Amino acid sequence: MKISVIGTGYVGLVTGTCLAEIGNDITCVDKDHKKIENLKNGILPIYEAHLEDMLIRNIGENRLHFTTSVEDAVRHATIIFIAVGTPSHENGDIDMSQVDEVAGEIGKSLDAYKIIVNKSTVPVGSVKRVAEIIQRHLKREVEFDVISNPEFLREGSAVLDTFQGDRIVIGSTSKKATKILHDLYRPLKQKIFTTDPESAELIKYASNAFLATKISFINEIANICEKTGANVNEVAKGMGLDKRIGEKFLNAGIGFGGACFPKDVKGLIKIGEKLNYDFRIIRETLQVNEEQKMKPIMILDNLFPDLRGVQITVLGLTFKPDTDDIREAPSLDIINELHKRGAKIKAYDPIAIENAKRVLKLPIHYFHEAYDAIAGSDAVLLLTEWKEFKELNVRKIRSLMNRRVFIDGRNIFEAKAMRAKGFEYYGIGIDNCQFTAICSIEERMIPIENQKSHHTCGRAWN
Ligand SMILES: NC(=O)C1=CN([C@@H]2O[C@H](COP(=O)(O)OP(=O)(O)OC[C@H]3O[C@@H](n4cnc5c(N)ncnc54)[C@H](O)[C@@H]3O)[C@@H](O)[C@H]2O)C=CC1
Numbered sequence: 001m002k003i004s005v006i007g008t009g010y011v012g013l014v015t016g017t018c019l020a021e022i023g024n025d026i027t028c029v030d031k032d033h034k035k036i037e038n039l040k041n042g043i044l045p046i047y048e049a050h051l052e053d054m055l056i057r058n059i060g061e062n063r064l065h066f067t068t069s070v071e072d073a074v075r076h077a078t079i080i081f082i083a084v085g086t087p088s089h090e091n092g093d094i095d096m097s098q099v100d101e102v103a104g105e106i107g108k109s110l111d112a113y114k115i116i117v118n119k120s121t122v123p124v125g126s127v128k129r130v131a132e133i134i135q136r137h138l139k140r141e142v143e144f145d146v147i148s149n150p151e152f153l154r155e156g157s158a159v160l161d162t163f164q165g166d167r168i169v170i171g172s173t174s175k176k177a178t179k180i181l182h183d184l185y186r187p188l189k190q191k192i193f194t195t196d197p198e199s200a201e202l203i204k205y206a207s208n209a210f211l212a213t214k215i216s217f218i219n220e221i222a223n224i225c226e227k228t229g230a231n232v233n234e235v236a237k238g239m240g241l242d243k244r245i246g247e248k249f250l251n252a253g254i255g256f257g258g259a260c261f262p263k264d265v266k267g268l269i270k271i272g273e274k275l276n277y278d279f280r281i282i283r284e285t286l287q288v289n290e291e292q293k294m295k296p297i298m299i300l301d302n303l304f305p306d307l308r309g310v311q312i313t314v315l316g317l318t319f320k321p322d323t324d325d326i327r328e329a330p331s332l333d334i335i336n337e338l339h340k341r342g343a344k345i346k347a348y349d350p351i352a353i354e355n356a357k358r359v360l361k362l363p364i365h366y367f368h369e370a371y372d373a374i375a376g377s378d379a380v381l382l383l384t385e386w387k388e389f390k391e392l393n394v395r396k397i398r399s400l401m402n403r404r405v406f407i408d409g410r411n412i413f414e415a416k417a418m419r420a421k422g423f424e425y426y427g428i429g430i431d432n433c434q435f436t437a438i439c440s441i442e443e444r445m446i447p448i449e450n451q452k453s454h455h456t457c458g459r460a461w462n
């Protein structure tokens with residue numbers, strides 16, 4: 001099939017390349033000229049596993065083309081995907097300007113029947129909105145359908161998710177468009193769920209908000225664990241054995257980031273507000289996440305009377321491993337706070353240092369090797385669970401550090417083993433109190449209900 005994808009970011013580029021891989025003739029469009037020039041030469045704007053090989057192969061086999069002209073792309077295709085950004089406004093509202101602009105351009109260029117597919121994450125009612133904008137810009141009367149087909153891929157595993165996703169959702173009122181989309185996706189052999197456009201649009205927000213809530217929920221359980229001596233990793237394992245709960249997305253840590261969970265949760269709150277509905281649960285999901293991001297700072301506050309001049313090493317800058325994306329990464333808030341308090345900051349990330357330099361205009365000393373970043377440090381903050389961090393030689397880390405505070409924001413190490421090796425080790429939702437100087441032995445022995453003030457683990461977090 002002849003397909004155009006407008007917006008060549010994480011979603012557009014992966015979608016276009018994967019659809020080319022299964023034999024379609026794809027044109028990817030972006031208004032960023034440099035991005036398009038690079039892509040024509042097989043140079044990727046993002047880091048995503050398996051994408052580069054596939055891109056180069058499909059360019060070589062003449063199935064994947066790049067242009068900056070929406071008009072050319074519209075003429076070329078029967079199906080046009082809109083995959084431009086939908087960032088948050090300052091107040092959390094969804095910024096539809098990129099989608100609106102593209103819809104207008106499509107309208108001006110429409111010359112025959114086409115299907116326009118909303119793949120960007122857009123609020124309920126956007127199928128109608130895009131259809132109206134296209135209609136307003138038509139230069140001649142032509143038939144077209146607009147449908148919703150939200151995207152569920154994750155960064156870092158985007159290609160795999162496209163080929164092995166749990167479901168494809170199509171929201172459409174047109175039988176003709178639905179059939180063509182089914183034909184397009186059939187080779188992927190995935191469950192296709194067809195519904196009305198409004199439900200499809202809401203499925204996307206509901207899914208992201210639900211997953212984000214699962215994360216905030218386990219992070220609150222982690223906070224309870226710290227006050228009781230329970231271990232959140234064990235609690236999550238035990239919960240996840242119940243198939244109704246499931247084991248995924250129960251990793252406690254320093255909270256969720258990325259271009260989507262924070263913005264989509266805010267977006268759903270705004271969708272509710274406009275309908276006079278206060279979506280309380282997800283407001284708390286966000287609030288808990290904001291507080292969770294500051295966990296490493298709270299731990300440091302208990303260990304150092306003052307962070308001025310304390311040498312801190314940050315390991316991991318991206319919001320999750322296997323991507324170069326630092327949008328809304330917890331590392332940004334944590335580093336800003338460390339800087340405010342006068343800490344000396346060293347940082348290492350396997351691939352995101354250049355992206356971080358662009359965003360963080362602070363005196364951070366960046367390194368291209370983890371051990372170099374760790375040398376001479378008073379505290380290490382591990383913020384992203386990159387595989388290479390799991391393989392670090394902890395004895396070597398210990399020998400390089402000044403004071404051996406290790407705050408594991410993603411619980412990738414085993415607390416007992418790290419403490420046995422001489423680290424002042426802190427995870428998230430594990431028994432942080434028991435092996436540390438935060439509470440005296442006597443304080444730890446007092447049952448919580450008999451404490452005058454909340455002195456044991458509680459003191460660290462209240
Ligand atoms: N990043 C992700 O993992 C996922 C993102 N989504 C959603 O997909 C949408 C796109 O997200 P990303 O790919 O992350 O965004 P992105 O910011 O990486 O890419 C958007 C691209 O659209 C281009 N663009 C903007 N206006 C344009 C115009 N008028 N004409 C041509 N190109 C234009 C930009 O130059 C940019 O390259 C968003 O709505 C997002 O919420 C959905 C699922 C996963």
Ligand SMILES: O=C(O)[C@H]1O[C@H](OP(=O)(O)OP(=O)(O)OC[C@H]2O[C@@H](n3ccc(=O)[nH]c3=O)[C@H](O)[C@@H]2O)[C@H](O)[C@@H](O)[C@@H]1O
Pocket residue numbers: 121151152153154155156208211215248249250251252253254255256257258259260261319320
């Ligand atoms: O709409 C989107 O953009 C995408 O958002 C998420 O994908 P993504 O943000 O790429 O990454 P996730 O793997 O979901 O992780 C998001 C954040 O949650 C955190 N997380 C995830 C899982 C977990 O158990 N604990 C946890 O803290 C991660 O560290 C990361 O910061 C969804 O998983 C995708 O289905 C969706 O398509």
